[in-house]
Amino acid sequence: MSEISEPAGPGLVFAVDLGGTHLRIGLVDDTGKIHKHLRRQTPKDKTPDALIDTLASVADEWQRANYGPIIGASVMVPGPVDTAQAVVLSAPNLPSLINFGLKAVLQERLGWPVFLENDANAAAMGEMWLGAARGCRDVVSVTLGTGVGGGVVLGGKVWRGAHGAAGEIGHTTVDPFSGLKCKCGNTGCLELFASATAIVRMARESLEQFPQAMLSADDLTAEKVYDAGRQGDELALSVFRRAGKYLGIGLANLTSLIDPEIIVINGGVVNGWDLFAPDMYAEVGERGFQATAKQVKIARAECGDNAGLLGAARLAFDETA
Ligand SMILES: [Zn+2]
Secondary structure (H helix, E strand, O other), X not given: OOOOOOOOOOOEEEEEEEOOOEEEEEEEOOOOOEEEEEEEEOOOOOOHXXXXXXXXXXXXXXXXXXXXXXXXXXXXXXXXXXXXXXXXXXXXXXXXXXXXXXXXHHHHHHOOOEEEEEHHHHHHHHHHHHOXXXXXXXXXXXXXXXXXXXXXXXXXXXXXXXXXXXXXXXXOEOOOOOOOEOOOOOEOEOHHHXXXXXXXXXXXXXXXXXXXXXXXOOOOOHHHHHHHHHOOOHHHHHHHHHHHHHHHHHHXXXXXXXXXXXXXXXXXXXXXXXXXXXXXXXXXXHHOOHHHHOOOEEEEOOOHHHHHHHHHHHHHHHHHO
16 A cells, blocks of 8 residues: 555645755645655765766656656755755855756756755745745745855846856844954854854853853753753853844844845754844844844744755745646
8 A cells, every 4th residue: 555645736846955964854745734744864975976876876766666756856955055956056065066967967867847946945945835924925945053144035036147156144233343253254254153163162162151151062942042042041041132232233233134024043053043033123123224124023934854855846846737
């Protein structure tokens, strides 16, 4: 007996999240139901050949199992994409893909149309389709993870920018005098204050100031800082308040520039929402252009880890409609 019922509608999209550490693949129908799902480590050598072999073997297996007609593959990558040329422009965690013609090679191998998209843009589409931004057309999604990413949807369409790199809110400057250098080359980027990496760094830097803190420098993680904050630890609370302030500065700038209906926040750091959101809202209220800052909604994401897979699938359905 088949594991699933035959999907209604136009078939299934083979949606892929090609992350630097994890690879996730789903078979998604046009209602957003994920019929099959697989998560595994990204192949260690991370060469294009190894990645393509992995995707092709899963595709073969799922095709043989006959879950339903697959209309295409939609692949998200952790970096800007030139969608016209179908080339990955930059991917610090998967450097072998840079300037590699992933779309053409995959298309040849799988025999389906293949679409490439930046992961943050796909997440924004996913939240607009089935998450916190349902019914909205002007949406920004901000991912607070190891770094800080952003995806922009305007008028219901992904806004990629002239060079495929729109929405890089994590690399907008929120504190030019901090002396902190970002891996992008700039100083004082939002990512240096509102990412999981930043939470750990700020906690470590504050240890001397808070001798009573529950935290120690050993094996410090953002989760540990969050747990301490939930228990009222002053150091942890001050770190999240600081992250919230800087995030609010970034979101105020974003709001004044783009005037979105909603900003959806996702990523691991969003678990600390209760600890950083009051300061975030306060900064947006204080610094944002009044006509927009008063009305913009800022909400937690609802699709969790699936936002990208769902958004990638939605993009493929739109492209093949
Ligand atoms: Zn930066």
